[in-house]
Structures are given as structure tokens and as C-alpha cells.
Amino acid sequence: MSEAASTRTQIALLPSLAPLLHAWLPRQRWFAGKGHPVTGFSLVSATELLPLDGTGPGLLHLLVDVEQPGLPADAPQDCYQLLLGVRETLPPHLAPALIGHPTDGPLAGRTVYEGLRDRRLAEIVLERLRRPGQLGPLRFARFEGAPTIPGSLVARPLEAEQSNSSLVYGDAYILKFFRRVQPGPNPDLELPLALARAGCDRVPAPVAWYEARPQSGSTPYTLGVLQPFLRGSQDGWQLALDALNKGSSFTAEARALGRVTAEVHTALADELPTVMLRRAQTEHLAAAMNRRLEEAAQAVPALLPYVPRLRTAFDALAELGRDGRAWRAQRVHGDLHLGQTLYGGSRTENEWSVIDFEGEPARPLAERRKPQPPVRDIAGILRSFDYAARTHRPWNPAWAELCRAAYCEGYAEAAGTDPRTEPELLRAYETDKAVYEALYEARHRPDWLPVPMAAIDRLAATP
Numbered sequence: 109m110s111e112a113a114s115t116r117t118q119i120a121l122l123p124s125l126a127p128l129l130h131a132w133l134p135r136q137r138w139f140a141g142k143g144h145p146v147t148g149f150s151l152v153s154a155t156e157l158l159p160l161d162g163t164g165p166g167l168l169h170l171l172v173d174v175e176q177p178g179l180p181a182d183a184p185q186d187c188y189q190l191l192l193g194v195r196e197t198l199p200p201h202l203a204p205a206l207i208g209h210p211t212d213g214p215l216a217g218r219t220v221y222e223g224l225r226d227r228r229l230a231e232i233v234l235e236r237l238r239r240p241g242q243l244g245p246l247r248f249a250r251f252e253g254a255p256t257i258p259g260s261l262v263a264r265p266l267e268a269e270q271s272n273s274s275l276v277y278g279d280a281y282i283l284k285f286f287r288r289v290q291p292g293p294n295p296d297l298e299l300p301l302a303l304a305r306a307g308c309d310r311v312p313a314p315v316a317w318y319e320a321r322p323q324s325g326s327t328p329y330t331l332g333v334l335q336p337f338l339r340g341s342q343d344g345w346q347l348a349l350d351a352l353n354k355g356s357s358f359t360a361e362a363r364a365l366g367r368v369t370a371e372v373h374t375a376l377a378d379e380l381p382t383v384m385l386r387r388a389q390t391e392h393l394a395a396a397m398n399r400r401l402e403e404a405a406q407a408v409p410a411l412l413p414y415v416p417r418l419r420t421a422f423d424a425l426a427e428l429g430r431d432g433r434a435w436r437a438q439r440v441h442g443d444l445h446l447g448q449t450l451y452g453g454s455r456t457e458n459e460w461s462v463i464d465f466e467g468e469p470a471r472p473l474a475e476r477r478k479p480q481p482p483v484r485d486i487a488g489i490l491r492s493f494d495y496a497a498r499t500h501r502p503w504n505p506a507w508a509e510l511c512r513a514a515y516c517e518g519y520a521e522a523a524g525t526d527p528r529t530e531p532e533l534l535r536a537y538e539t540d541k542a543v544y545e546a547l548y549e550a551r552h553r554p555d556w557l558p559v560p561m562a563a564i565d566r567l568a569a570t571p
């Protein structure tokens with residue numbers, strides 16, 4: 109097909125796909141706007157990875173803006189990345205991937221489906237990543253110095269509860285396909301690249317990635333990152349629960365994780381800009397924490413009675429700033445918890461790895477890329493030990509306390525500073541995280557709300 113004909117096809121595509129997407133998109137695990145009606149779609153970019161001319165399965169890459177007027181005014185524009193397969197009929201094993209049958213437009217009468225679930229189409233994406241270059245608005249890139257990606261690796265979708273979608277190739281590589289995308293570098297590429305440059309092997313180094321620049325001169329969207337798959341690794345959350353179930357100590361693992369967190373922080377601080385948070389910035393930080401508390405309490409009434417006492421944690425931080433205390437801020441993970449850690453696996457026997465540097469996906473990219481005190485990540489893991497102990501029957505608070513202490517000791521061993529020597533900062537960040545968790549659980553897993561609420565009760569009682 110000529111380029112002009114292909115462009116005409118793409119422009120005509122969206123109206124015929126819109127009714128299908130309208131029904132399919134809100135049902136996807138990774139669709140972030142659940143509960144708010146979708147009123148329309150607009151096309152940001154469309155690229156044929158395989159021709160749609162009916163000579164074989166077609167593969168269409170789309171970036172689509174989703175209009176949802178009910179979302180908060182400060183929420184980023186919701187642009188989603190889709191990979192659509194197109195066939196005359198679907199073979200039975202692909203039936204669960206069906207999106208629908210357009211009734212008009214260039215794909216009328218054909219079958220449109222989730223392309224990532226089709227092994228053959230998933231392998232086309234890897235082929236593109238193996239040979240860097242441009243395809244329309246898409247640019248495929250390789251990490252300089254990364255080993256050659258072998259051909260003919262068999263693809264399988266990762267069956268996990270995810271905010272994005274991932275494909276595993278031959279148990280050797282994993283491709284994270286970002287679903288909700290924004291213009292600008294995604295920290296899940298930016299930070300692992302910086303860590304690889306710094307020689308930090310605690311994070312799987314990106315091997316290849318791709319991005320889109322819908323208009324010439326516009327800011328590119330990071331769309332996917334390929335990294336080594338840590339075959340046989342175990343996720344830190346599951347490992348912690350297993351230890352609890354067996355009545356085993358987890359302090360050696362917690363101490364090692366503390367050291368790894370410190371190594372990652374040190375490498376990020378060496379490689380990327382850091383800033384000092386002085387009086388004005390500390391007041392701003394405390395005000396933002398207070399604002400998040402107010403907003404969370406509007407949505408989670410159980411928080412309301414605690415608001416005045418929780419506020420004291422944030423006010424104490426602002427007060428220290430006014431007294432001349434300053435803190436170093438740097439790039440951090442931003443959403444660290446035990447579920448973002450992997451233990452062991454192919455290349456890292458008996459070691460921790462840290463994954464998923466995307467930050468909290470609901471926040472705008474510019475906010476997620478700001479330097480923050482590293483204690484933000486530390487608070488995330490400390491909260492996770494508390495979560496594990498609380499979700500276990502019987503509740504085992506001593507287990508969590510031992511893990512929390514061991515983690516801080518391990519951190520101090522590698523970083524030279526123990527987070528517990530800044531109790532006001534730590535308390536403010538733990539409180540901020542517990543407030544975030546109360547909101548998260550109320551929205552996503554109401555049965556789990558008592559877990560962060562127990563921490564809220566403890567933190568509110570801290571003098």
C-alpha cells in the first residue's frame with residue numbers, strides 16, 4: 109500500500125473502531141479511568157506494524173486519547189497504547205483476545221483483537237526491537253553495549269495483575285508495554301538507564317526500548333522497555349508472606365534489601381541531579397502532604413477523626429525547615445514496596461533486584477520526575493513489612509518490627525546514614541504513605557482498608 113493510501117486508511121480507522129473500544133477498554137485491568145464514562149476517542153498516532161491489506165494477520169499500533177470528562181481536572185490526559193491484531197477470522201486459541209468486528213470503515217467485516225496475546229504478532233514487536241530504526245512516528249532503539257538479542261524467541265504474555273502489560277520472550281527478556289502514556293521520558297526507562305550507566309546491577313538494565321513522536325518536534329512518549337527476565341526469581345511480597353507462614357525470620361533478607369536500596373539511591377544520586385530542600389521547599393512539601401491528607405479524608409471517612417493528629421507529623425516537618433534544617437533530594441524509585449522487589453533468579457542468585465521505576469502511575473510525569481528525599485522509598489518498604497505482618501493471621505507485629513529495624517540497619521551499612529536518625533522526616537513520609545494506602549485500598553480493595561488504618565492509628569498516636 110502507498111504511504112498516502114495507508115494514511116487515508118489510518119484516519120478512517122478510528123470512527124469504525126470507537127464502538128469496539130468503548131466496550132472493551134474500560135474492562136481492561138490497566139484502564140485507569142474506571143467508573144467514569146468514556147465520551148470519545150481521538151487518534152494520537154497510528155502505525156501499521158504489519159499491513160492491514162488482508163494478505164495475512166495485520167498489526168496496528170495505536171495511541172488513543174480517551175475523553176472522560178468526569179476525571180479530576182488536574183489528572184493527566186489519558187492516552188493509551190494499544191496493539192491491535194486484525195484477521196479475517198480468529199483461531200480458537202485467540203478467542204479470549206477478541207475485541208470485536210467493525211461494521212464499517214476500512215476494517216469492516218474483519219476481526220480485531222488484542223495483538224499482544226497473539227504469539228506471532230508479539231514476536232514482530234521483538235523483531236523491531238532487534239533492528240533499531242524508525243517506522244512512521246515510532247522509533248526503536250537499542251541500549252549501546254547491550255548483548256545482541258537472539259532471534260526466534262517464543263513470546264508469552266505475563267499473566268500478572270499489572271498496571272501495564274508485559275511479554276516474556278523465551279524466558280530471556282521481558283518487554284513492558286506501557287498502557288497509559290504521557291509525553292516525556294518514562295522514569296521506568298530513564299532511571300534503569302542511569303543505573304546501568306553508573307554500573308549498578310541491582311536493577312535489570314534496559315536492552316532496548318521504543319518511543320513515539322506523533323508530530324515532528326513534539327515530545328516523545330516512552331512506549332516500551334525490554335530488559336533481561338530474571339527467570340526463577342521470587343517476588344519480595346510473596347517471599348515475606350512465605351516466611352511469616354513458616355514462622356521464619358526475615359531479618360537477613362530485610363537487611364540485604366536495605367543495603368540494595370541504599371546502593372540504588374547512591375547510584376541515582378551520583379548519576380542524576382540532586383537539590384537541597386530548604387525552608388521554602390520543606391514548607392511546600394509539608395503543605396502537599398497536608399493537601400493529600402485532606403483529599404484522602406474526603407474520600408475515606410474513616411480517616412476524618414485522625415486528621416488533626418496526623419497533621420502534626422507534617423507540621424513538625426515544616427517547623428524543622430523553618431528552623432534551618434535542610435534535606436537532600438534526589439531521584440528515587442517513587443513507589444517502592446515489597447511487590448517491586450525480586451529475589452534471586454537467573455543472574456542474581458541470593459540477591460535482591462528492584463523493578464518498576466515508573467512511580468505512582470496516576471501522578472503527572474513532571475511530578476514523578478522531581479527529586480525527593482530518599483526516605484520516601486524507605487518509608488514504602490517499612491510500610492510493606494507492616495502490611496505483611498498485618499495481613500498474616502495471627503497478626504505478628506514483632507516480626508514486622510524486626511524486619512523494619514534490620515532494613516534500616518542494612519540501609520545504614522551501605523549509605524552511611526540510618527533513616528531512623530531523622531525521625532520527623534521518616535514519620536512524615538510513613539504517614540503520607542499510609543494515607544495514600546488508605547485511599548488506594550478504599551478504591552481498589554476495600555477489604556484491605558483496616559491494614560493501613562491500623563498504621564494510621566499508630567502514627568496518629570506518635571507524639
Ligand SMILES: Nc1ncnc2c1ncn2[C@@H]1O[C@H](COP(=O)(O)OP(=O)(O)O)[C@@H](O)[C@H]1O
Nearest residue numbers: 268270271272273282312336337338339463464
Ligand atoms: N526483569 C524481570 N524479571 C522477572 N520478572 C519480572 C521482571 N520485571 C517484571 N517482572 C514481573 O512482572 C511483574 C510486573 O512488573 P512491573 O514492572 O511491576 O509492572 P507494572 O508496572 O505493570 O505493575 C512483576 O511483579 C514481576 O513479577
Ligand SMILES: O=P(O)(O)O[C@H]1O[C@H](CO)[C@@H](O[C@H]2O[C@H](CO)[C@@H](O)[C@H](O)[C@H]2O)[C@H](O)[C@H]1O
Nearest residue numbers: 271345443445446447488491492493495545548
Ligand atoms: O500497582 P503498584 O505495584 O504500582 O502499587 C499499587 O498496588 C499495591 C498493591 O498491589 C499497593 O501496595 C500496598 O499493598 C502491598 C501488598 O499487596 C504492600 O506490600 C504495600 O506496602 C502496600 O503499599 C501500592 O500502594 C499501590 O500503589
